[in-house]
Amino acid sequence: MKRRDFIKALPLGVAAVGVPFSLGGFAGRAFGRSPVLDSILNGSDGSDRVLVLINLAGGNDGLNTVIPFTDPVYAKARPTIGFGPASHATLSTTNLSTSIARQDLALNPAMAMRAGTTQSMFELFSTKKLAIVNNVGYPSPSLSHFRSTDIWNTASDSNVVLTTGWLGRYLEEAVDTNYPTDVKTGDDPLAITIGGAPSAAFQGTTFGMGIAVLDPSNYLTAGAPQAESTASTNAGAELAYVRGIYQQSDIYANQFTKYFTKGQTPKNTVNYPSTNIAQQLQRVAWCIAAGMKTKVYFVQLAGFDTHISQNATDPSVSGQAQLLMQLSQAIGAFQTDMENAGMADRVIGMTYSEFGRRVNENGSNGTDHGTSAPQFLFGTQINGEVYSSHPNLTDLDSNADLKWAVDFRQLYTSVLGDWFGVSPQMRKAILMDKTTSGEQFAFNIPVNGTSTVQSLIKTPAVRSVSSAPQPLDFVLNPNYPNPFTSSTTVSFALARTMPVKLEVYSERGERVAELANATLGRGTHEFVFGANGLANGTYICRLEAGDGVLVRQMTVVR
Amino acid sequence: MPLLSAITVLLLNAIMDRRSFLRTAGSAAGAAALLDAPIAPLQARQSSQADVAAIIKRTERNRDMVQSTLAPWGGSLDAHTTGHVYRRAGFGGTVAELKAAASLTPSALIDALLDDKWTLDANMPGPPSHAQTWMLLPPYQGTDLQRQIQQNIDDSNARYAIRRSWAVEMSRPSTMLREKMVYFWANHFVVEAQKVEYPHLLLPYLTYFRKHPWGNFKQMVKDVSVLPAMLYYLDGWYSKGRNPNENYARELMELFTLGVTDKDGNPNYTEDDIKAVALALTGYSIDFSTATVNGFPAIYTISDHDSSLKKPFSSLGAPIRSYGLSSSLHSVPDDIIDCLFQYRGDKLAYFICGKLYQYFVYHDISGATEQAIISQLATTFQNANWELKPVLQQLLKSEHFFDEANIGAAIKSPFEYMIGLARQFDIPLDEFQTGTLEMYGLSLLNQSLLDPPNVKGWPGYRSWVSTTTLPIRNKYLASALAMTGGTTGIPAWNGVTGYGENYTGILWSDADVLKWAAQFGEYKGDVHHFISQVATFLCAQPPASDFLTTYVFAPLSFPDYEWPTMPDADRVIKIRTILTAITTLPEFQIM
Known part of the structure; x- marks a missing residue:
């Protein structure tokens, strides 16, 4: 098997590796185009994009994170630990409804806290760099920390046990090689956990696809392994595993030496707080700023299992508020650092926590295990909005827990497809989607209080990850008429049944319409694009089908 | 089949396996897929005919073909197999110890380690250093800030003293299996020192397992349910009246007795069962005003106990009762734990025996192992009325335990590694040296005794080795201890104990x-x-x-x-x- 240069591909490396990509009717590159549009047309192929996963371990209480403070049911369910009327003045400073959310919601005030001159999570939201996705969960929720964490890490159904992580499967497909055997000198780690053991989300079929590094600026090797066979016994399997870790440890040694000078602490553009989570993110920032091509980083903030001491308002008293403050300060510092360093358009972060907590507080100033909760994505490339409605506190399941509205795998679809450019077929495979039509976990969640469905990612990646470059088996025809005044017809032909996504983008890179998002059969398909309400100018029609992407330019003239 | 074709088949299998992501619930084949394919070594060596032959020969001893059972092993001990016992049922042995033990029969060696005399008061270790300065004093509960700060420092120092003294106990050969069981229980009935800050709670917790390392498991569950360290850790002491805290009830079933599902993927309990057990276990608290050599006592207040009728395991026919209404401290756990064992005993036996198997033999339980080994152990466990010793005897004396395929089938944990290093080089350890080891564990190797990452304990096994921890083991510990060039041992951790004494290095002249x-x-x-x-x-x-x-x-x-x-x-x-x-x-x- 030949390794594809996924990790080493440059932002414009699409053509270099021969992945099918067409500029359609475009005649070369125009001057003065926005970088965002450039990215839609030429790729970002996703190859220089970074995801930072932030695990909130223990089960973060969603109702005191994104707070439905005017809901009388909330007040009744949380008489002791809730944000009652007395705290409404405080909540006005983090009120989401005054800005974007169309519901009466406020962020926990601890999330308005920032470190030094950096930003808080609330400020990230106000500047549209933080997406809040309400009510994320999955069917038949497990209330076990460990089972539910496994479900999130492996992206499995609740009743299915998988041994590979969702990012492990993605990275396996991305490198398409025997890892780590075929890793070449000059390759960077595919994924890094800041800590002692790699995240289960990175677990591949035969080996972990990520490595653990405590301090990237002081990387140590275990010593060169010997290429020896191992017995096909339990003992041989464990020895082979240890050898593999030696090998992983050894192959990246040169890279870390290249990026970091031993004994010299790398510099950041901001001062990070001294909390553990901030220090972890600071180390991630070192790697990104140094130019490492690692795709995914994993950091963790633990302690959210607030069965007790969850008093609502005061970070110095409440376990949860203290953690949310640390999170806000750490994420804000990291985001500011990335912006100052000019890296921000390449990096997004996403939180996940195994579950939210019971609606009704318990008798110990705390909450027991529950189900769905809000999750966050941040970055300059995130469409900062509140997505989905806040959960209905009166429509509970049989265990008096919230009913989810967004499957967490829908977030994964967004990250894989729109951020990393994974093709619909491949992301279906990665997410174990066995449906025959469309995508089971397509991100079709409307913005809070509207019917608008938009991507979480501002500029979707265009490169598709597939097992091998191959000729396209679909065609995007020129739209007719073009230019047009009120509407135009877009048609395309498919050589076989395949998942299809047809979208229209403005020149600034905003998605203005999604014309199709389904699995369609062989033959020609037509969609009408209405330009009502759109300004004169150039629009980009983007067709993602099978394993490729085609784009065409359309012009509105009135 | 020509040799090279055989290799190709192996490689193809490995590649095919890589694609088959999906494992259904309860299929023990799941993790096995990770093991089936030693791709790297095979590829690296396929050019040499001699090596290919060697690989094929070894491959014939396929792990799924292992026929060894729980029948008593009929072999005689030698240095290799005695070393296996000392590593797995202890923390490693010296050359002399292995030589002496090899003269015993396997059964006699195991019985000597499992001797009940090691659980008697006379064989309990003395208190950790400086215990007299904190053990008998109740913690300061007043409002003076300076005294509060001093109390925190004192508690922290005492926690380190408990850890250091435990590591010293691990290094003693005669009681090594007892300590190996304490190490097991502290990662089963988990508490985290990070939350359970009081040394007054932690030391009695450790002592409990030293006194009951292989006793009656049902009694253990009853005892641990009201052990002050556990009441504190999983919030039982907060759980009162009709407004209970579910923390302990959930982990009791999920982690301590049953597991979420059985081997076929069926749930072992429901959310309603958790609620019922949580209600049944209300009414406990801890008396922080009374410090004794046994720490703070647990208190049961009947008026804090929920007296409503509860329906645990109702679909299985368990009685609807209020559970535990007498005023005795043990009435509640006696009642509800009996119910748990009566109605879920088969699931419980399987879960606990599986965990012991993983700990002593191999972390990945295959389908064949389930049938041939785990279910047999579970039967032994139930027939013995939940006595653990017969299970350990059967397992540790078995041909399966001594099977060559299982010798070397465990990855050393940081303390197995560090204590083992000293034991194999015959270097006695004192509390100041284990203080240095404790700091390595805490700072760099992902294991601080009594402080696992969460209520499930350390994930263990393969997670112990990573690109972070392996270099630390090699560079700072193994190499240092055996290194030439001026350094003749593991240097002292740069610091002093809270009692003003220096941590010391581990020198080897x-x-x-x-x-x-x-x-x-x-x-x-x-x-x-x-x-x-x-x-x-x-x-x-x-x-x-x-x-x-x-x-x-x-x-x-x-x-x-x-x-x-x-x-x-x-x-x-x-x-x-x-x-x-x-x-x-x-x-x-x-x-």
Whole structure:
């Protein structure tokens, strides 16, 4: 098997590796185009994009994170630990409804806290760099920390046990090689956990696809392994595993030496707080700023299992508020650092926590295990909005827990497809989607209080990850008429049944319409694009089908 | 089948396996897929015909074909198998200990380790250093800030003292299985010192397992349910009246007794069961005003107990009762835990025996193992009315435990690794030295005793080794202990104990190195023979002699005929180099 240069591909490396990509009717590159549009047309192929996963371990209480403070049911369910009327003045400073959310919601005030001159999570939201996705969960929720964490890490159904992580499967497909055997000198780690053991989300079929590094600026090797066979016994399997870790440890040694000078602490553009989570993110920032091509980083903030001491308002008293403050300060510092360093358009972060907590507080100033909760994505490339409605506190399941509205795998679809450019077929495979039509976990969640469905990612990646470059088996025809005044017809032909996504983008890179998002059969398909309400100018029609992407330019003239 | 085709098939299988992501619930084949494919070594070696033959030969001993059972092992002990017992049922043995133990029958050796006398008061270790300064004083509960701060410092110092003294206990050979069980229970009935800050709670918690390392499991569950450290850790002492806290009830079933699902993927309990058990266990608190040598006592207040009728395991026919209405401290757990064992006993037996199997034999339970081993152990467990000792006897004396395929099938945890290093080199450890080891564990190796990451405990097994922890083991511990060039041991951790004494390093003098080497018979004769003997002693699966020549002898860069006449001053340097080479091999990480 030949390794594809996924990790080493440059932002414009699409053509270099021969992945099918067409500029359609475009005649070369125009001057003065926005970088965002450039990215839609030429790729970002996703190859220089970074995801930072932030695990909130223990089960973060969603109702005191994104707070439905005017809901009388909330007040009744949380008489002791809730944000009652007395705290409404405080909540006005983090009120989401005054800005974007169309519901009466406020962020926990601890999330308005920032470190030094950096930003808080609330400020990230106000500047549209933080997406809040309400009510994320999955069917038949497990209330076990460990089972539910496994479900999130492996992206499995609740009743299915998988041994590979969702990012492990993605990275396996991305490198398409025997890892780590075929890793070449000059390759960077595919994924890094800041800590002692790699995240289960990175677990591949035969080996972990990520490595653990405590301090990237002081990387140590275990010593060169010997290429020896191992017995096909339990003992041989464990020895082979240890050898593999030696090998992983050894192959990246040169890279870390290249990026970091031993004994010299790398510099950041901001001062990070001294909390553990901030220090972890600071180390991630070192790697990104140094130019490492690692795709995914994993950091963790633990302690959210607030069965007790969850008093609502005061970070110095409440376990949860203290953690949310640390999170806000750490994420804000990291985001500011990335912006100052000019890296921000390449990096997004996403939180996940195994579950939210019971609606009704318990008798110990705390909450027991529950189900769905809000999750966050941040970055300059995130469409900062509140997505989905806040959960209905009166429509509970049989265990008096919230009913989810967004499957967490829908977030994964967004990250894989729109951020990393994974093709619909491949992301279906990665997410174990066995449906025959469309995508089971397509991100079709409307913005809070509207019917608008938009991507979480501002500029979707265009490169598709597939097992091998191959000729396209679909065609995007020129739209007719073009230019047009009120509407135009877009048609395309498919050589076989395949998942299809047809979208229209403005020149600034905003998605203005999604014309199709389904699995369609062989033959020609037509969609009408209405330009009502759109300004004169150039629009980009983007067709993602099978394993490729085609784009065409359309012009509105009135 | 021609040899190379066989290799190709193996490789293809490996590649195919990589694609089959999906494993259904309860399929023990799941994790096995990870193991089926030692791709790297096979690829690296397929060019050499001789190696191919060797691989094929070894492949014939496929792990799924292992036929060993729980029947008593009929073999005789030798250094290899005795070493296995000392590593798995303890924390490693010295050359002399292995030699002495090899004269016993396997059954006699196991019985000696499982002797109940090790659980008697007379054989309990003394208190940790400085225990008298905190153990009998209730913690300061007042409002004076300075005194509060001092109390926090005192508690922290005392927690470290408990950890250091525990590590010393691990290094004692006669009670090693007892301590190995304490190590097991502290990762089963987990508490985290990070939350349970009071040393007054932590020390009695450890002592409880020392006194009941292989006792009656049902009694253990009852006792642990009201052990103050556990009441504190999982919030039982908050759980009152009709407004209970579910923390303990959930983990009691999920982690301590049943597991979420059985081996076929069926749920072992429902959310309603958790609510019922949580209600039944209301009414406990801890008396923080009374410090005794046994720590703070648990209190049961009947008026804080929910007296409503509860329906645990109602679909299985368990009685609807209020559970535990007498005023005795033990009435509640006696009642509800009896119910749990009566109605879920078969699931419980399987879960606990599976966990013991993983701990002592192999982390990945295959379908064949389920049938041949775990279910048999579970039967033994139930027939013995939840006594643990018969289960351990059956397992540790079995041909399956002594099966060559399982010798070396465990990856050493940080403390198995560190204590084992000292034990194998016959270096006695005191509290100041284990203080240094504790700091390595805490800071760099992902294991601080009594402080696992969460209520499930350390995930253990393969998670112990990573690109973070392996280099630390090799660079700072193994190499340091055996290193030439001025350093003759693991340097003291830079710091002092909270009581003003220095942590100390673990030194190994040249004289002790030579004395240690002299145990290997004619060690001054043939250097290759010496290397081979040392590797056989240090590694559960020692590398082949051609491997040792290439990777251990060749880097020594001297003609082997010089060895017999080499002056001791030079020889000790060579010996340290040999030991560094062997203890930094992947083979030294498994046990």
